[in-house]
Amino acid sequence: MGDHRFDGELDQISFTAREQRAKWIRSVITQLEQIDATQLSRSNQVDYALLSHALDAQLWKLTELREWEWNPLIYTGLTGDAIYSLMAREFAPQRDRLNNVALRLEQFPRFLKQVRENLDVERVPPVHARTAAAQNRGVLKTIDNMVRPLTGELSDLERNRLVLAIGVAEQAIAEQQRWLDAELVPNAKGDVRLGIDFYEKKLGFALNSPLSREEIRDLAARRVQELHEQMYKIAKEPYREQYPLTQFPQQPTDEFRRAVIRFGLEKAYARAPRADTWLDTPLPEISDADRKRTNRDISKAQAGDYFRTVYDLMVLAFQTDVTRVATFSLGGEGDAFAIPEIGITESRHQLSHHGGDEGYMEKLTSYDTFAIEQFGYFPLRLDETKDVNGRPLLGSTMALFGSGMSYGHSHGNANLPLVFAGGADLGLKHGSHLDFNQGHFDGYTLDMPGDHYRLCSRPANTDAHMSNLLLLMAQRMGVETDRFGDSNRGIEL
Numbered sequence: 001m002g003d004h005r006f007d008g009e010l011d012q013i014s015f016t017a018r019e020q021r022a023k024w025i026r027s028v029i030t031q032l033e034q035i036d037a038t039q040l041s042r043s044n045q046v047d048y049a050l051l052s053h054a055l056d057a058q059l060w061k062l063t064e065l066r067e068w069e070w071n072p073l074i075y076t077g078l079t080g081d082a083i084y085s086l087m088a089r090e091f092a093p094q095r096d097r098l099n100n101v102a103l104r105l106e107q108f109p110r111f112l113k114q115v116r117e118n119l120d121v122e123r124v125p126p127v128h129a130r131t132a133a134a135q136n137r138g139v140l141k142t143i144d145n146m147v148r149p150l151t152g153e154l155s156d157l158e159r160n161r162l163v164l165a166i167g168v169a170e171q172a173i174a175e176q177q178r179w180l181d182a183e184l185v186p187n188a189k190g191d192v193r194l195g196i197d198f199y200e201k202k203l204g205f206a207l208n209s210p211l212s213r214e215e216i217r218d219l220a221a222r223r224v225q226e227l228h229e230q231m232y233k234i235a236k237e238p239y240r241e242q243y244p245l246t247q248f249p250q251q252p253t254d255e256f257r258r259a260v261i262r263f264g265l266e267k268a269y270a271r272a273p274r275a276d277t278w279l280d281t282p283l284p285e286i287s288d289a290d291r292k293r294t295n296r297d298i299s300k301a302q303a304g305d306y307f308r309t310v311y312d313l314m315v316l317a318f319q320t321d322v323t324r325v326a327t328f329s330l331g332g333e334g335d336a337f338a339i340p341e342i343g344i345t346e347s348r349h350q351l352s353h354h355g356g357d358e359g360y361m362e363k364l365t366s367y368d369t370f371a372i373e374q375f376g377y378f379p380l381r382l383d384e385t386k387d388v389n390g391r392p393l394l395g396s397t398m399a400l401f402g403s404g405m406s407y408g409h410s411h412g413n414a415n416l417p418l419v420f421a422g423g424a425d426l427g428l429k430h431g432s433h434l435d436f437n438q439g440h441f442d443g444y445t446l447d448m449p450g451d452h453y454r455l456c457s458r459p460a461n462t463d464a465h466m467s468n469l470l471l472l473m474a475q476r477m478g479v480e481t482d483r484f485g486d487s488n489r490g491i492e493l
Helices: 016-032 040-066 074-086 094-106 108-118 126-135 138-146 146-154 156-187 196-207 213-242 256-271 277-281 288-294 303-319 348-352 356-384 448-455 465-474
Strands: 396-401 419-422
Touching: 016 040, 016 146, 016 448, 040 196, 040 448, 074 094, 074 108, 094 108, 094 396, 108 156, 126 156, 138 146, 138 156, 196 213, 196 356, 213 256, 303 356, 348 356, 356 396, 356 419, 396 465, 419 465
Parallel strands: none
Antiparallel strands: 396 419
């Protein structure tokens, strides 16, 4: 779940802190330069380029753009996020997060004093000054909404400290407000425009591109032109159907092209079913048993029931044709909840960063086994549920279970294990295990974890892309395309 040793700290923004950060960035850049990127895997080369770019951008912003000197909005953002980031997600026990809120609030006087020392008042653009003055008190609303209602959850000692810390922060914010209103807003005279050199440099870092602003604008114009040409080509067919005597010139004028495109758009809009027509569309009859499956109030603490209830809702949505595409995430990075019913109190994200701990690895195996067992319930329900033609829903439904990461500890995104089920009525044949590594390596060496982990980060078969499977699914859904993402070939099942 990340390194939370410093959750009680508020940013250091003094001159000394900036110098130390610049020194650290330069040292990391120097270390990166010692790495021969050509010897890395393709995915690691991408990571290398992204990291190098990010470090260059941070150093440039710190030493050349120097927003810390003239943009007060970066500081109002830090004060607001200091509380919100701790309370918005349940990444740690509530008591721990509240105690860290108290620690951060106690540092507000120091932080806001450093803000006043950093800013060159006359260089601050007036619009930034007025916005900062309006935003300054916003953190108090965050405290009122996200912190005060929970103080009763703490011990007397902890609650008293938090209440005192809130008072300290309120006084510091009030002092900051007086300075903003009396000193910053009246005297801010800076130009909000960066100037062409800074603008182009910042644009390049933001887009991770060496293109100039003129080149970007020209590229955008070409893309718009290409899009209009495609729209014109598509719209010509319905236009010709309605006006068969129309002569389409080899080089149509912009006015003629727009007229044909407008006709095509209006025709497509007229053909598209209106959203409100669904209100009058009768839904299939649902059995009492199916209603009972989904009309439940299930806590996430009952993970098995919770998973199966969501799968039941998906089946019901397909059965009633409310939707034809559904995605279910068993839990993202911050909320991949525990499974107490099998003795797991940690989230899967936490377990995936096991560091070789055998206890965590055993729990991770149990977690994944449990998750795949719950997924197995989904195709069974699809198979026993009939569509409007009386055939099992499983035949016309494709179900994909998996992840974009095979080895969470090092974020390995190769060698992905996937389960693909259903779709027999769409021409798919199952009952096989496809291993795209075979023929491209010497075999699995599970008794040598290091070798296997490398396989999870560096693909044995660089032509095996998960997007090839997604392309197959799109095509079986009737999408007329021969490409999806970085797909490079079709898959036959």
